[in-house]
Amino acid sequence: MFEIPTHLNKRFEAGVARGKAIAVKINGVNIRAHEGESIGAVLTASGVRKIRYAPHPHDPRGLYCGMGSCYGCLVTVGGQPNIRACVTPVESGMEITLQDGFGKFTVESTMPVPAESEQFQIPLVIVGGGPAGLSAAIAAARFGIQVLVIDENCVAGGQIYRQLPPAFKVEQASKLGADYADGRMLLKQAADLSQFITIWNDALVWSVFESNQLAVERNNKLILIHAKAVIVATGAYERPFPVEGWTLPGVMTVGGAQTLLKSQRILPGNRVLLAGTGPLQLVVADQMLDAGMKIVAVAESVSHLIRGSYIFDLIRQPGLMFQGLKYLMRLKRESVPLLKSSVLAGIEGRESVVVAVVERIDDRLNRVPGTRQVFEVDTVCIGYGLIPNTWLTHMLGCRHEYDALTGCWAPVSGNNMETDKPGIFVAGDGAGVAGVLVATCEGAIAGLFAGAHAGGISTADAERAARPVRKKLSALRKFRHAMDRIYMIEPDLYSDISDDTIICRCEGVTAGEIRDSIRKGTLNPNDIKKRTRAGMGYCQGTNCFPTIAMILMNEFDVVPEALPWMTTRPPARPIPLSLLVTPGVQK
């Protein structure tokens, strides 16, 4: 069922010394690992791509999102089933079992240790320790405000500024790229203000109770926090782009592949096709070439990477323009075909990816018959842009609006990054995807005004400190807007999803079942959920709602304003039931 090769090693070192070598067991086989590596990275490095058989349908799965969002890579660790391989670090002697169907819970398992609990108040809580969250913390802390940053990952930095695991040693920082250096600098600034900034890693805000009390899980401890102001800087995740075969091992998001390359120094595959839109796949292609991977092609859905009408907004950021051109020239130099007006049309393989199919689209995004190109690959990276993580802003009751350019919903915020709910601020990609530079500016502004809301800064001081940031932000947003217009995501891009394509990866619900339920029921995603189970799994609709919304808009003429969300319910991510059975919490 599962093959565990013992002779493969897909690690590359480029400028980094790994953590201490340790041994883990995968399905009883001794496998080499290093401290700091994730379980997913160890599996990939050893050539284990098929990580799990999903319960329904019984099909093979691998690492997909690589950031803890899709719950596709569940493994059993020790006796505990359903642990996400992609975000869980290995430990020496760890026994990892690959799951066939559901994880096995045994009646004999020991009782969990009852969790502890605690309650407290703090002026300012920032949820998310990426570029926006850290910038916000720094801006507020400079005025002497006590800030708590709650971050889900083991190391702060977020996705783009993702740092190496603490067990890894940097030998040549220049080989790690500009984002790494920028992230390091931001973390250092935060560390210098540690008198005011507390960062919690591995901590999850999983619910919001009355009067915006945040429920946090940390080290199996339940913590209830009251803050005067909250900044939501929860970032974004990758837009799903379902085609037949996209659940096969070897298919991953472009961001997931980047995480393996950048912070784990592991090759996600050997022969790869990248399909998507926008600059991120060019960045990742560049990193793949650096690492020695073979890229068979990059499929880009738009027809022109630069359009004359936006040139003025673009050349105002010559640095960013130059970077983009550099990536394009690299592809040319290494003879990697860049297929414009082309989309991913299918993926084939039985146990893992063998073939990827790309098809051309015309100006109206219709597929052009007879243009299918077939590539033999072992890896496909999908990157059709990002979607803000809006679970928390929805839970907090903030108003959201659909943005037709980026094809997703984002919380509405004003000049000071405050939402329509007083005291709730947003910043970064979670406030609308706009990239890291915008995120740091928005973070700084949110930090200042949330600080003012919490009573630690005068509004006049906040305004004064915000002024230079606002100027920079306005120019960056213009650039971003021009890019968004070029790489616009239209519902029509989703026009050719076959009935057999799985839309809800968690519950294995196909496009055909979803269409059937819409015909029988309503245009309400909650109805579709009840009839089909789409959105009822681990990720709670995060990774299927965007596609269902596109199907409703594209095939059933629903306008985004009339499209209700799947009702947002806690928890943000699965939490142990034992957390609720907490001594000391008043019941």
Add this chain to the structure above:
Amino acid sequence: MKADVIIIGAGVIGTACAYYLSRRGIRVLVLERSHLCAGATGATAAIISVGGTSGTPEPLRPFNMESHRLIENLEQDFEKPMEMIRGGSLFVALNEQEVQEIRSYYEHARLMGIDGKLLDGSEARRLEPLLSPCVAAAFYNPVSYHVNPFRLCAGYLDAAAQRCGKVEYGVEVQDIIVQKGRIDRVVTNRGDFHAEWVVAAAGAWTPQLFKSVDIAVPIVPARGQAILTEACDRLTNLSLSFSNHVYLRQTESGNFYLGSQTEFAGFEDRITFEKMAAFTDVPARAVPILGRLRAIRFFAGFRPISGDELPIIGPIPGCPKIIIASGHGKTGMRYSASTGKAVSELIADGTTELSIEAFQLKRFQKNKQK
């Protein structure tokens, strides 16, 4: 399509009425302001039992028996399986007071002809190995089964649609206009609808349907909160009940459903930490494996509770063609088939096989004149 009957509400009661009316060849139109199972039906464990924790009031007993039998056999008429799991239910006692309680459930079930079993702790653990040593005794009711509430509801509705039923979503009824004892029109956000009969099955929202008709419908929303865990292989076919109306079942998909207690908090549908913690505590002690599972969804729904906790089934004073079918509290699933059948008989035959005398709205008007 011209409808004979307009049914307001696509929850389990409204769709059951649609199903049984359509079986009689009566044309029905279901008006739903939101979507299928948007109210109480969307937050229920859907345990179909005979007898139960609170004791079945005398007038409901025939309904209970009949409905239990009807639902068990519905599947042959449905397009999709109801995901029915037969295995009975186990009422679990952890202390001496609860042991006394389950004794009364046992006696009560016997009255209704159920051959249940009282088990001591070790017998209970033999029947249900998931139980921990803290379980002192249990009452086993063999006839209980549980279903997927969405499948039951969609089954009723889709089977009605196959015959002579229709549903329209996004239609919010604002008023029912009666003239000279006859229904003049049903006023909605989508214009007026006309039919000879109206069945008001809007659950906790039923009282809001009557604006110009001068009646008081004593139904209030009772919030029930629920937890759904991650799925795992089938561990039990039993549904397990604890004191204070806490119960759990493992669904066909493998998830555990934990509910729910009852509280009166208006239409506030946010979940509260205190309640969730309160109803996790006992099941987690009695069924330790639950503590190893993770919760993936918390949610809440509103059960329609009437003044005396009996349902309201029957015509309203002043207009015999407006029939209320609501107020079933936590047991709408269980009584859905018999309610639908009785309403269909009332409309088709003018009389019902099982007496609905005790469920008339007029029982509330004896003391209180509006």
